[in-house]
Amino acid sequence: MQALTTLGAAIGQFFYPHVCAGCGSDKLGQDSALCWYCLDELPATGFAEQRDNPAEKILKGRLPFDAAHAGFYLSRDSLMKQLIYQFKYKRQVALGEQLGLLLGEQLKKSDCFKPEALVPVPLHPKKLRQRGYNQAAIIANGMAKLLQVPVIEQVLIRKSFSGSQTLLGRMGRWENSRSLFSIKHPHRLRNKRLLLVDDVLTTGATLESCGLQLMTIPGVSISIATACISSL
Numbered sequence: 084m085q086a087l088t089t090l091g092a093a094i095g096q097f098f099y100p101h102v103c104a105g106c107g108s109d110k111l112g113q114d115s116a117l118c119w120y121c122l123d124e125l126p127a128t129g130f131a132e133q134r135d136n137p138a139e140k141i142l143k144g145r146l147p148f149d150a151a152h153a154g155f156y157l158s159r160d161s162l163m164k165q166l167i168y169q170f171k172y173k174r175q176v177a178l179g180e181q182l183g184l185l186l187g188e189q190l191k192k193s194d195c196f197k198p199e200a201l202v203p204v205p206l207h208p209k210k211l212r213q214r215g216y217n218q219a220a221i222i223a224n225g226m227a228k229l230l231q232v233p234v235i236e237q238v239l240i241r242k243s244f245s246g247s248q249t250l251l252g253r254m255g256r257w258e259n260s261r262s263l264f265s266i267k268h269p270h271r272l273r274n275k276r277l278l279l280v281d282d283v284l285t286t287g288a289t290l291e292s293c294g295l296q297l298m299t300i301p302g303v304s305i306s307i308a309t310a311c312i313s314s315l
């Protein structure tokens with residue numbers, strides 16, 4: 084029986100090779116998308132334990148939040164860049180969930196993040212149809228396994244129509260991005276500590292507009308976590 088199982092695994096590996104999403108090596112565990120070498124190479128920021136960290140500096144003064152964290156540095160031509168590409172454009176969903184688990188591990192060690200619900204940044208419905216999944220929700224699902232809190236996707240909604248951005252002036256674009264999101268069923272999040280989750284923190288504009296919408300729900304407080312922080 085053991086021999087048959089091993090043979091089955093070997094045949095599976097031949098037709099559907101389970102290889103590392105970072106380097107292509109086959110030296111990885113069955114439940115991991117990354118080999119030990121790549122896991123060790125991930126550039127963790129350590130922000131979860133630091134207040135006034137670079138993620139908080141980007142968002143400071145733009146929305147009220149308790150704490151913000153970004154798990155890994157994302158720089159050009161890096162391993163992390165390759166992983167985010169594989170996750171977003173090559174359907175490597177298991178990899179995204181693993182990044183969420185790693186992010187959850189980082190947050191669990193910190194006293195500043197005690198969320199009662201995870202809220203992923205919603206994807207535009209058209210992009211959701213094209214990609215088939217919302218990357219922020221996949222990351223949140225990975226985090227939820229570790230943090231043991233629910234992922235709530237039905238409250239913060241991305242409107243499907245945003246108009247042509249190019250025809251609008253700067254103020255118009257800003258107004259437009261503020262109104263890209265709306266709230267449904269606010270009672271589901273009322274009086275909760277929320278963690279807003281996204282894949283990459285760059286300018287913070289999307290997180291800002293999502294956070295401002297969530298703050299319209301009575302009694303909520305917000306923290307923010309992204310898998311990566313991108314240098315512009």
Ligand SMILES: [Zn+2]
Pocket residue numbers: 103104105106107108117118119120121122
């Ligand atoms: Zn690897």
